[in-house]
Amino acid sequence: MLAVDSYNNYQTPAQIREKTEMTNAEVNSFQVPKDVVSKWSVEYTGATPIEELIQKRIDEGTEDAFYHIDLGKVVGKYKQWIDNLPRVKPFFAIKCNPNTAIIKTLASYGVNFDCASQSEIQQILGCGVAPTRIIYANPCKMKSHIRYAKAMGVEMMTFDNKDELLKCAEVYPNAKLVLRIITDDSNSVCKFSTKFGAPLDMCEELIATAKDLDLNLIGISFHVGSGCMSVASFESAITNSARIFKMAERYGYKFNLLDLGGGWPGNDSESAIAFNDIAASIRPLLDRLFPTDVNIIAEPGRYFVAESHTLAVNVFAKRAMDSGYGDRKYLYYINDGVYQSFNCIFFDHNSPKPLVFAPGDRQNECRSTVFGPTCDSMDCIAKDILLPELEVGEWLYFKDMGAYTVAAASPFNGFQSCPTTYYIESDVN
Numbered sequence: 001m002l003a004v005d006s007y008n009n010y011q012t013p014a015q016i017r018e019k020t021e022m023t024n025a026e027v028n029s030f031q032v033p034k035d036v037v038s039k040w041s042v043e044y045t046g047a048t049p050i051e052e053l054i055q056k057r058i059d060e061g062t063e064d065a066f067y068h069i070d071l072g073k074v075v076g077k078y079k080q081w082i083d084n085l086p087r088v089k090p091f092f093a094i095k096c097n098p099n100t101a102i103i104k105t106l107a108s109y110g111v112n113f114d115c116a117s118q119s120e121i122q123q124i125l126g127c128g129v130a131p132t133r134i135i136y137a138n139p140c141k142m143k144s145h146i147r148y149a150k151a152m153g154v155e156m157m158t159f160d161n162k163d164e165l166l167k168c169a170e171v172y173p174n175a176k177l178v179l180r181i182i183t184d185d186s187n188s189v190c191k192f193s194t195k196f197g198a199p200l201d202m203c204e205e206l207i208a209t210a211k212d213l214d215l216n217l218i219g220i221s222f223h224v225g226s227g228c229m230s231v232a233s234f235e236s237a238i239t240n241s242a243r244i245f246k247m248a249e250r251y252g253y254k255f256n257l258l259d260l261g262g263g264w265p266g267n268d269s270e271s272a273i274a275f276n277d278i279a280a281s282i283r284p285l286l287d288r289l290f291p292t293d294v295n296i297i298a299e300p301g302r303y304f305v306a307e308s309h310t311l312a313v314n315v316f317a318k319r320a321m322d323s324g325y326g327d328r329k330y331l332y333y334i335n336d337g338v339y340q341s342f343n344c345i346f347f348d349h350n351s352p353k354p355l356v357f358a359p360g361d362r363q364n365e366c367r368s369t370v371f372g373p374t375c376d377s378m379d380c381i382a383k384d385i386l387l388p389e390l391e392v393g394e395w396l397y398f399k400d401m402g403a404y405t406v407a408a409a410s411p412f413n414g415f416q417s418c419p420t421t422y423y424i425e426s427d428v429n
């Protein structure tokens with residue numbers, strides 16, 4: 001069981017050791033905690049290539065789609081974070097992937113959590129994480145969920161409008177309130193500013209209202225949009241936050257929390273900006289604008305999990321068609337689709353790339369469309385792409401499937417919402 005922990009302090013290895021089942025050697029060598037390894041039967045795979053692991057499962061005779069979830073990659077991301085942004089405490093946004101093995105792994109290292117609803121809070125508390133390690137980061141909340149947060153001792157929550165302040169005054173007047181400001185999300189794949197974030201010219205009125213209601217405002221949060229492709233978006237949101245910190249002083253508030261939200265890339269090589277570059281540019285800015293007694297946190301989701309999941313799918317059906325150009329095109333049907341993991345195509349604006357498993361030396365590529373298993377023609381994963389001709393029973397695989405995939409999967413049409421899962425631990429680089 002994890003002990004109550006302050007949200008603003010990193011834990012030294014010795015402190016982590018005191019609070020978890022982890023040994024000093026595990027903490028120092030960045031391993032998956034022992035209790036997770038035993039509960040989820042995590043196989044240590046070291047430097048074995050993922051293709052070799054997939055082959056092993058196929059050789060075992062499975063026809064079902066399956067995931068390899070690499071908890072070593074999750075731990076590696078934590079290491080990268082503390083190496084590059086030591087002042088910023090991460091609160092993992094579990095909406096991105098609420099897998100309990102991942103949550104427990106991150107919790108063991110002292111990572112905290114961003115929850116958006118009662119049941120997300122319930123899940124984190126159920127993992128033995130103290131309520132002080134949660135931020136309820138949904139600016140528009142149901143009263144019953146606020147009451148639950150209050151009863152459980154979750155203190156920090158975001159808001160961005162006057163009605164939410166009135167709600168908090170009625171239901172949870174002692175809450176530690178964090179004002180979410182609007183951002184320029186024009187350089188992000190998923191934009192949030194049409195739905196959330198107080199316009200900058202409304203912040204003063206909101207702060208004044210909070211003062212009138214005698215509410216406990218502690219700081220500023222923002223979200224630059226998920227899949228952010230511009231360091232400048234982070235920089236301008238940080239600069240705007242510093243201005244609102246100053247404005248709040250005029251109303252007698254001394255803010256002590258800055259929340260940098262999500263938007264951090266999940267895969268540096270696929271993204272327009274690399275995590276280390278964002279970190280290098282915002283580190284000096286944060287130090288210049290915010291004194292050391294300001295606690296700085298962030299709500300990374302995609303960052304921690306995108307690279308951890310590799311999905312293997314079976315081609316269980318095939319149709320050859322006349323392409324209309326004098327050759328053939330092929331329709332393939334695989335056993336995971338847009339109602340399951342590939343909902344990310346719609347909700348996360350993602351375009352997962354199918355890789356042919358064991359492509360051999362097939363040179364000819366044909367026009368191909370890949371469908372999921374349901375009876376819906378919208379259940380299409382890739383349209384008119386080039387693939388070597390595949391046979392029924394062959395396999396495709398997709399890397400980087402950990403963010404916004406299984407989190408929103410459904411069992412529509414009677415197909416399993418989440419494929420079989422194997423947990424592995426590769427070496428942390």
Ligand SMILES: Cc1ncc(COP(=O)(O)O)c(C=O)c1O
Nearest residue numbers: 093226262263264299300301302
């Ligand atoms: C409030 C909030 N915080 C954090 C996140 C995580 O964002 P990302 O996965 O881009 O890091 C989201 C994503 O929707 C969010 O809504």
